[in-house]
Amino acid sequence: MASDDPSRWLAAIPLLAALGLGGCATTSGGGMSYRHLSSRDCMARVMYFESNRSSPDGMIAVGTVVMNRVESGKYPQSVCGVVGQNNQFADGALYKKMSGKSKDLAYAMADRVLDGERHPAVGDAMFFHTYGYHYPYKNMHYVVVAGGNAFYEKRTPGTFKPGIPKPTTPIYQVAAAERVPVAAAPMKVAAAPQKIVTASANIGAQDRVRLAMFLTTGEGL
Numbered sequence: 001m002a003s004d005d006p007s008r009w010l011a012a013i014p015l016l017a018a019l020g021l022g023g024c025a026t027t028s029g030g031g032m033s034y035r036h037l038s039s040r041d042c043m044a045r046v047m048y049f050e051s052n053r054s055s056p057d058g059m060i061a062v063g064t065v066v067m068n069r070v071e072s073g074k075y076p077q078s079v080c081g082v083v084g085q086n087n088q089f090a091d092g093a094l095y096k097k098m099s100g101k102s103k104d105l106a107y108a109m110a111d112r113v114l115d116g117e118r119h120p121a122v123g124d125a126m127f128f129h130t131y132g133y134h135y136p137y138k139n140m141h142y143v144v145v146a147g148g149n150a151f152y153e154k155r156t157p158g159t160f161k162p163g164i165p166k167p168t169t170p171i172y173q174v175a176a177a178e179r180v181p182v183a184a185a186p187m188k189v190a191a192a193p194q195k196i197v198t199a200s201a202n203i204g205a206q207d208r209v210r211l212a213m214f215l216t217t218g219e220g221l
Contacts, residue, residue: 037094042080043110045098049090050128051147053102056109056172058147063113064122065151072126079114119146121168125153131167144168 037045043063051058069075069082076082083089098106121144128151129135138157142150145167 037080039079040107040110040114042083042094043114044103044106045093046083046089047109048098048102048106049093049096051149053105055147055170056105057119057170058149059106059109060113060117060172061119061122061144061146061149061151062128063109064119065126065128067113067118068122068124068126075126119144120171121146122151123153125151127152127154131164134164138162146170 043066046066047059047062050062066079066082070077070079076085080094084094123143125143127140128149131145131148131150133150139154140152140162141155141160142152142164144151145165150164
């Protein structure tokens, strides 16, 4: 017969959290405890700490690997469960500090992946390492390089052409937090950049010229 004692259920909460059930994770670091991270938090964090922090391509590629693992049946069946596995992703990904525009970008990309978006070149790959590293294993079939990482599948040796491809032209670009082809949607130049520069009275003339060039062309800083 089930007990109606609420303390029985309260006592079970830490155990459920530790198991990563319900898309939450419990981890610790730096002497502090980090509890009840959502799937969105865990996804954004692994993207932030595992990819080039200005690369939507790289972040979505990392997120695709996470989701491939979640759906594979070979790994934990939650985002936080996958990201929290020992020795699989960046140390401290679930508790180190995130900040700035890179944090905002990571959360925007996390939302897109959790909504079903995937990096088309990653396919079914569930592994990656830092681009530029080489390993002696013969079963690494590389599919794409994005955001400073080389993504690969594990295949039977002799069934694919070995070698790491060169980084590809990015597929994604940040524009109003929406996915757009780079060739079809160049970054918009801020309106009336000269007025912005003139209003910056606290910087020198040379810096104002460099800032104007940056706002107009994206170069010069």
